[in-house]
Structures are given as C-alpha cells and as structure tokens.
Amino acid sequence: MKIVVAEDEFLIADLLVVCLEEAGYEVHDAPHGADALTLVRSLEPDLVITDFMMPLMTGLELAEAMKADSALQGIPIILVSGAQGGIARSRADLFDLVFDKPYAMDRLLTAVADLGRERGQP
Amino acid sequence: MTQTLPRFSTGIPGLDTVFGGGFVEGASYIVQGQPGAGKTILGNQIAFATAAAGKKVLYVTLLAETHDRLFQSLSTLSFFEKGRLGSNIVYVSVFQTLTREGLGAVVDLLRKETKRQNASLIVFDGLLNARDRAETDLDVKTFVAEVQSQAAFVGCTVLFLTSAGIHDESPEHTMVDGVLELHDELVGVRTVRRLRARKSRGSAALGGYHQYEIGNEGISVFPRIEAAFHVPSATDNPDPKPLRSGIQGFDEITGGGLPQGSITLLIGPSGCGKTSFGLNFLSASSREEPGLHFGFYESPERLLLKANALGLDLRGNVAREEVDILWQPLTENLIDKMAYRLLDAVSARGVKRLFIDSLGGFERAAVHPPRLVEFFAALTNELRAMGVTAVGTWELRDLFASGVAAPGPEISSLLDNLIMMRQVEIRSEYKRVLSVLKIRDQSFQAAPQEVYIDGHGLAIRGQFEQATGISTGLAKPLEA
Numbered sequence: 001m002k003i004v005v006a007e008d009e010f011l012i013a014d015l016l017v018v019c020l021e022e023a024g025y026e027v028h029d030a031p032h033g034a035d036a037l038t039l040v041r042s043l044e045p046d047l048v049i050t051d052f053m054m055p056l057m058t059g060l061e062l063a064e065a066m067k068a069d070s071a072l073q074g075i076p077i078i079l080v081s082g083a084q085g086g087i088a089r090s091r092a093d094l095f096d097l098v099f100d101k102p103y104a105m106d107r108l109l110t111a112v113a114d115l116g117r118e119r120g121q122p
Numbered sequence: 123m124t125q126t127l128p129r130f131s132t133g134i135p136g137l138d139t140v141f142g143g144g145f146v147e148g149a150s151y152i153v154q155g156q157p158g159a160g161k162t163i164l165g166n167q168i169a170f171a172t173a174a175a176g177k178k179v180l181y182v183t184l185l186a187e188t189h190d191r192l193f194q195s196l197s198t199l200s201f202f203e204k205g206r207l208g209s210n211i212v213y214v215s216v217f218q219t220l221t222r223e224g225l226g227a228v229v230d231l232l233r234k235e236t237k238r239q240n241a242s243l244i245v246f247d248g249l250l251n252a253r254d255r256a257e258t259d260l261d262v263k264t265f266v267a268e269v270q271s272q273a274a275f276v277g278c279t280v281l282f283l284t285s286a287g288i289h290d291e292s293p294e295h296t297m298v299d300g301v302l303e304l305h306d307e308l309v310g311v312r313t314v315r316r317l318r319a320r321k322s323r324g325s326a327a328l329g330g331y332h333q334y335e336i337g338n339e340g341i342s343v344f345p346r347i348e349a350a351f352h353v354p355s356a357t358d359n360p361d362p363k364p365l366r367s368g369i370q371g372f373d374e375i376t377g378g379g380l381p382q383g384s385i386t387l388l389i390g391p392s393g394c395g396k397t398s399f400g401l402n403f404l405s406a407s408s409r410e411e412p413g414l415h416f417g418f419y420e421s422p423e424r425l426l427l428k429a430n431a432l433g434l435d436l437r438g439n440v441a442r443e444e445v446d447i448l449w450q451p452l453t454e455n456l457i458d459k460m461a462y463r464l465l466d467a468v469s470a471r472g473v474k475r476l477f478i479d480s481l482g483g484f485e486r487a488a489v490h491p492p493r494l495v496e497f498f499a500a501l502t503n504e505l506r507a508m509g510v511t512a513v514g515t516w517e518l519r520d521l522f523a524s525g526v527a528a529p530g531p532e533i534s535s536l537l538d539n540l541i542m543m544r545q546v547e548i549r550s551e552y553k554r555v556l557s558v559l560k561i562r563d564q565s566f567q568a569a570p571q572e573v574y575i576d577g578h579g580l581a582i583r584g585q586f587e588q589a590t591g592i593s594t595g596l597a598k599p600l601e602a
Contacts, residue, residue, distance in 0.1 A: 008215040009188050031218035032231075053189070053207070055182075055214040055235045082190050083207035101190045 001116045002043060005029040006036035006050040006062060007080075012101075016049065019105050020112070033057025037065055040072055047115060049108075052081040052088065060087070063094040076115055080108070127324050130242075130279070133171020133201070134164065136343030139350055140317070140332055142325035146299060147242075149324070150270035150280040152249070155304030159315070160336050161283045162192070163199065164304070165245040167340040168281065170201045173210035177242035180235060181213045184220060184248030189213045200339050212239055217251070225252060229268045241278055244269075249284035249294075263293035270298065299323040305331070309489050312454055317343060333456050333489075344458035347465075347504075348496035354507035358383070364564065365475070365511045368406030369399065371582030372556075375571060377564035380539060383509050384562050385502045387481070387534065390543035391518040391595075395554050395573055398432055398580040399543065400477035401425070403513055404445050405434045405579065413445040413475040416464050418483030422447040433577040446471060455487040461501055468510055476505065480515035495532040502536050518544070538562035543573065548589055548597040555586050557593065 003025050007013035013029050020027045028043060030036035034056040040048060048066070050059035057065075059079050066072040076096040079088045085100040097111055129144035138144040145151060145168075155161050169179045183189065192213075196202040207213065214235065216228045236244060246269070252262055266282060273280045282298070295301055301321040307314055315334050319327035328350060334343040364378035373379040380386055388396050400415065407413030420428065425447055429436035439445035448467055450460055461484070468476060481498070488494055505512050514537075534540065540560040545552050554573035558566045570586040570593070589597040 008218060010215065010217045010221070011186070011188050013218065031216075031222065032214075053213050055216065055219075055231055056238070058208075082193060083204055087208070101188075 001047065001112075002026045002045040003028070003047045003049060003112070004036055004039050004043060004045045006033055006048065006054065006059065008032055008051060008054040012051070012080075015105070016108075019109065020049075023109055023112070025112070031055075033059060033062040036062055040066060040075065041069075044071070045075060046119060047076050047078065047112065049078045049080060049112075052079060052084040060084075060091070060094070063091070067094060076119070078108075078111065078115075129325075130175070130177075131171065132168045133174070134167055134341050134343060135339075136332070136334070136345050137341075139345045140319050140328045140343060141300065141322055142327050145279055146324050147279055148274045148277045149299035150266070150273065150282070150297075151300040151302060152266075152282045152284060152294060152298050153302045153304065154284050156306060157285055159304035159306040160334075160341055161285070161304060162247060163196075163336060164302075164341050165247055165281055165283050166192075166196055167199075167201050169211055169243065169245050170203060170206065172243045173206050174203075177210070178239050179211045179243045179245065180232075180239050180241040181211055181245045182232065182235075182247065183213065183215050184217050184246075184251040185215070186217075186251075189215065198338070212241075220252065225262075225265045228252070229265060229272070232269055233272045236273060236276060236278055244273055244278055244280045245283065246280060247283045249282045263297060266294045266297045295321065300327075304334075314489050333458055335456060335459070342459075344456055344462060346493070346497075347458055347461045348493065348500040351500040351504050354503045356507040358503070358507040359509070360506070361509070362563070365411075366406060367403055369402045369580055369582065370578070371571070371584075375567040375582065376558060376561050377566060380511050380513070381562050381564060382511055383506045384511055384538035385505065385536070386511075386513040386539040386541060387516055387537040388513055388541045388543065389516045389518055391520060391545070394543040394545050395556075395575060395580055396515040396517075396543055397428065397479055398575055399541075399556075400479055400513055400515065401429045401432060401434055401436060402579045404475055404477055405429070405436055405439055407439055407444040407475050409442070409444055411474040412443075412471045413439065413477070414467055414471070414473040415445065415447045415477050415479070416450065416467070417447070417477075417479040418450050418452040419479060421449050432575065432579050434579050446473075450483065452483055452486060455483075457484055457487040457489070457497065460484060460487060461497070464501075465504060465508075468505065468508055473508075473510055476510050476512040478512060478514040480517055482515075482517055495536070498533055499536050542593065544593070544595050546586070546589075546592055546595050546597045548587070548599060553586070555592055556582060 008031050017027050017029050028039050030039050032054040052059040063077050078097045079095045080099045082101045088095050088098045127146045131144045173179050219227050270280050303318045303320050305316045316331040318331050328345050332345045361382040365382045366379040390396050404413040426437045542557045546555045555570045556573045557570045571582045572586045574581045588600040591597045
C-alpha cells in the first residue's frame with residue numbers, strides 16, 4: 001500500500017514515516033499541502049494522511065482539491081490535527097477518519113490497516 | 123513636519139510604553155534572549171493580542187519542538203485561545219523546507235503564505251536555527267532583509283525570535299527597525315527579569331532596563347517609573363489650604379494640618395507610634411477625601427484590630443468605602459510593579475489621603491539602589507500632581523541613639539514635610555515624643571511634643587517637658 005504523508009512538523013513527520021515504513025507500507029512525505037498534492041497527482045497513492053495547519057495549503061484545502069479531482073476523489077484521507085479536529089469532523093465528506101494530536105500510534109496503524117483491508121490492499 | 127508612524131498595541135502590559143506607543147506597523151523587530159527568558163511567550167502573547175484585534179497572524183517555527191507541545195505549555199496562560207488556532211493564527215513549521223531546500227525557499231514560502239493568509243503579523247520563532255543552515259544558500263542577514271522587505275511591502279510586521287546573542291555589530295541588527303532584549307539573571311539569590319529596547323527606529327523608546335514578570339496572564343512589563351513619568355502625567359495645581367491631619371493637637375502646631383498635595387516623611391524607630399499616626403490620618407478620610415493604606419507589614423485584618431485597640435473605627439471607614447487597605451507583603455517584590463499598583467489604586471478611587479508604611483519597603487525591592495532618588499522623585503511628583511497628601515514612614519534602626527539615620531539627603535529633599543517620632547526615657551519612664559522638623563510653606567512649632575496613645579487614637583496635648591537629649595531618646599530634665 002502506497003501512502004502520502006503531509007506534515008510540516010518534521011518530528012511528527014519523521015515518526016509517522018518510520019512507523020508506517022516499519023509496518024510495511026511505501027511512504028512518501030511532503031512538508032506542506034501543496035507539495036503533497038503534487039505527490040498525490042504523480043503517485044496516485046492508496047491513502048493520504050495529512051495534518052491540518054500547514055504552509056501554502058492546509059489539510060482541508062488538500063482534501064478539497066482531491067475531492068474536486070475525479071482521478072483522486074476516491075483516495076481515502078485521514079486527518080491528524082492538533083486543534084482543528086472539530087472543523088474536520090464537520091466535513092465528513094472530505095475525511096474518512098480524524099485523529100486528534102497527541103494520538104496513540106498503534107491506533108493510527110490499526111486504522112490504516114483496516115482501511116487497507118477494506119480496499120483490498122495489504 | 124514630523125509624522126507619527128501608525129502603530130499597533132503589542133497587548134503586553136507596559137511594553138507599548140517602552141516602545142513609545144506600540145510596535146510600528148510594517149516594521150521588523152528582533153526579540154532576543156537566552157532560553158527561558160520568555161521569547162516564545164512574548165511572541166505568542168503578541169500574536170494572540172493581534173488576532174484578538176481582528177487581524178491575521180502567521181506564526182512560523184523552526185523549532186525542535188512540536189506545535190502540540192507548544193500549545194500544551196501555552197494552554198496554562200490566559201491569553202491562549204485554542205479556538206483561534208487555524209483561523210486567526212496559523213502555526214506552520216518551515217523546518218523541512220529549510221533542511222530540504224534552504225533559506226531561499228523559506229523566504230519564498232513566507233512570501234506566498236503571508237499573501238495567502240493576508241497576515242498583518244509574522245512571528246518567526248527560531249532565527250538561531252536559520253543561522254545553523256546559513257552556509258547553504260543565503261546568509262541570515264540576507265534572509266532577514268528579504269523577509270522583512272517583502273513583509274513591509276504588504277504592511278506586515280515581523281518579529282524574529284532568537285536565542286542568539288546578537289551583538290551590536292551583528293548585521294541582522296542593522297537590518298531591523300527594533301531590537302528587544304530579554305534578560306533573566308540572578309541578583310544575589312533572586313531571579314530578576316529585565317528587558318531593554320536596544321533599538322527602536324522611528325520612535326522614542328524608554329531606554330535602559332525595565333523589569334518584567336511572567337505570570338498566568340503572560341508577560342507584564344513595568345517601565346521604570348522615573349523613565350515613564352519623567353514629568354508627571356497631570357499638571358500640578360497645589361492647593362494652599364492645609365488638610366486636617368486627624369490627629370488631635372497636630373493641626374494647632376502646624377498652621378492647620380499638612381499642606382494639601384504634599385509628601386510627609388515620618389521617621390522614628392519601631393514602636394514610637396508611626397503606624398498609629400497613619401491610622402489617625404486615615405480615619406479622617408471621607409467619601410470626598412478617600413484614604414489608602416499601602417503597607418508592607420500588617421495584613422488588613424491586623425491593621426483593623428490595631429486601629430480598634432487605638433479607639434479608631436477604621437473598620438467603619440473601610441465599610442463605608444472611605445478607606446482601602448492594600449497589603450504588599452515584604453517578600454520578593456518588583457519595585458516598579460508596586461509603584462504602579464500604588465498609583466493605580468490612587469487614581470482608581472481618587473485617593474486624597476495616602477499612608478505608606480513604609481518607604482523602606484520600596485527600598486528593599488530595589489535591585490539597583492542608586493536609582494531610588496529618581497524613583498522617589500517620579501513617584502512623589504506624580505502623587506503631588508494627583509493632589510494626594512501622602513505620609514510615608516521611615517524606620518530608624520536604633521531605639522535610642524544620638525545619630526538619626528534618615529534616608530539619604532537627596533531623598534529627604536524630595537519630601538515636603540519631615541516629622542520625627544521616638545520613645546524617650548526620662549525619670550525612669552518611657553514617653554513618646556513628636557517633633558515637627560519641616561513643613562512646606564507653613565509656620566509650625568518646632569518644640570518636641572508629648573504624644574499620648576490612650577484609647578482615643580494618637581493625640582498631642584502640649585510640649586514635652588523641658589529637657590535635654592530628647593532627640594536621642596535619652597532625655598535629662600533641665601535643672602530647675
């Protein structure tokens with residue numbers, strides 16, 4: 001399973017990438033939403049995990065851009081957010097799951113695995 | 123023609139005063155200090171105040187700390203409003219952009235992000251980290267220059283927070299409009315926080331060090347009052363009519379009482395009746411002539427008990443809101459903070475009778491004692507201009523002594539009236555004596571007066587008997 005991670009904070013991005021790679025996924029990361037959208041367009045991943053507050057393009061804007069693109073709108077999106085969990089939850093049309101920081105990595109990994117099974121992607 | 127630049131409030135109490143009315147819109151500032159000095163709190167406090175004023179703020183970090191942890195520590199401060207995150211205030215980390223693409227890419231990202239967010243303020247936290255990467259493409263000086271010029275172009279103010287000890291000759295220093303230094307140092311056994319506007323282009327800043335503290339509300343700055351009130355805030359209009367003292371017998375020997383809007387120093391050793399003098403003075407307060415007790419020693423309840431024992435209904439004065447008691451325990455105090463507390467309390471109630479017990483409480487809090495003369499000059503000028511008749515005490519060390527250690531001559535000359543009280547041993551008895559040494563512009567009886575404290579407050583009922591050595595406390599009756 002191919003995953004794009006969008007996260008501006010390198011400590012969180014690093015940890016997320018390492019944990020997902022250890023779990024056997026192919027991971028590509030971007031420091032903000034705009035780079036992430038470019039990655040998503042070129043890689044067409046199976047899942048996007050994004051932060052909310054990021055420079056140039058927020059997680060919300062990234063999700064909106066993906067849903068507006070017929071080629072990308074089927075890709076599930078998980079939002080991990082420090083303070084905007086509420087805003088994200090009110091947009092169930094954009095996000096498949098919302099995690100509030102700090103979150104337990106195991107819970108996130110389980111959720112990723114569940115999504116993978118649903119989509120038939122190990 | 124001189125122009126004033128448009129400014130905005132930093133939202134930090136006292137800091138606008140230091141910078142001559144706030145930060146200049148579209149200007150750039152470096153805020154520097156060691157770790158723990160409060161730079162990040164200062165940056166966030168200004169950010170939230172700006173957001174609360176309806177503007178957009180971009181908080182950019184190069185920190186080795188997650189924003190989550192930052193929010194966690196900020197959540198203990200009252201200015202932090204989680205609801206503003208992501209709407210009025212956006213926190214972004216550019217660390218990855220810096221490490222992957224260099225400072226030039228960070229400049230580019232900031233320009234796009236400022237425009238996208240329509241930001242009025244950028245706080246850039248971690249300029250030191252930018253320096254670590256400076257060998258890559260841009261040096262820090264060029265980085266600062268580029269960020270500030272592109273921000274100024276859209277009227278956006280920039281604060282660069284840095285741990286780096288930037289020296290006078292530092293190139294970044296010459297680029298920005300203002301430099302604010304935060305210091306956190308040990309003086310004796312206590313920590314003293316002081317800040318300094320090292321550079322303030324386009325505005326007259328209050329130079330020198332000003333103490334600040336970090337509390338639940340964030341940072342509060344207390345500009346040195348001799349700088350903030352180098353002239354009083356109001357015009358001094360002295361009223362020549364004396365104010366009755368509230369002490370039986372005193373007005374008769376001083377031409378009607380204490381001159382209105384004057385400062386009296388009441389000196390004497392412990393137990394001579396200084397506090398009782400003050401309680402009498404305050405018990406003459408009324409709604410028209412409100413009184414304030416600003417003391418370092420007794421708690422309000424103990425003072426009320428003491429007044430009651432003297433036969434004074436101070437509790438009634440307090441209940442009728444004629445007198446207020448402010449207690450400032452003689453512990454670790456900030457001298458200017460106390461002065462503002464006092465002046466604020468005076469102006470809030472239009473206080474006319476003020477008793478300070480004692481001026482030594484301010485002296486104890488002085489980290490730099492040589493400034494006390496200027497400190498008391500500013501404080502007393504301001505009190506006079508507010509029309510306050512103030513009595514302050516000064517403790518003499520020795521119960522009985524030929525030398526009288528009054529405050530230094532410079533301080534004594536700032537005072538209008540001087541009264542000495544002490545206990546005197548005569549004929550195997552202890553008696554209290556009060557001597558008027560100076561009253562501004564009023565004739566007075568200079569002879570020592572005997573003081574009675576007998577259930578009706580403190581009273582003077584005539585001259586002390588003829589004796590020598592009264593002022594030393596060891597008197598000898600004159601031979602008949």
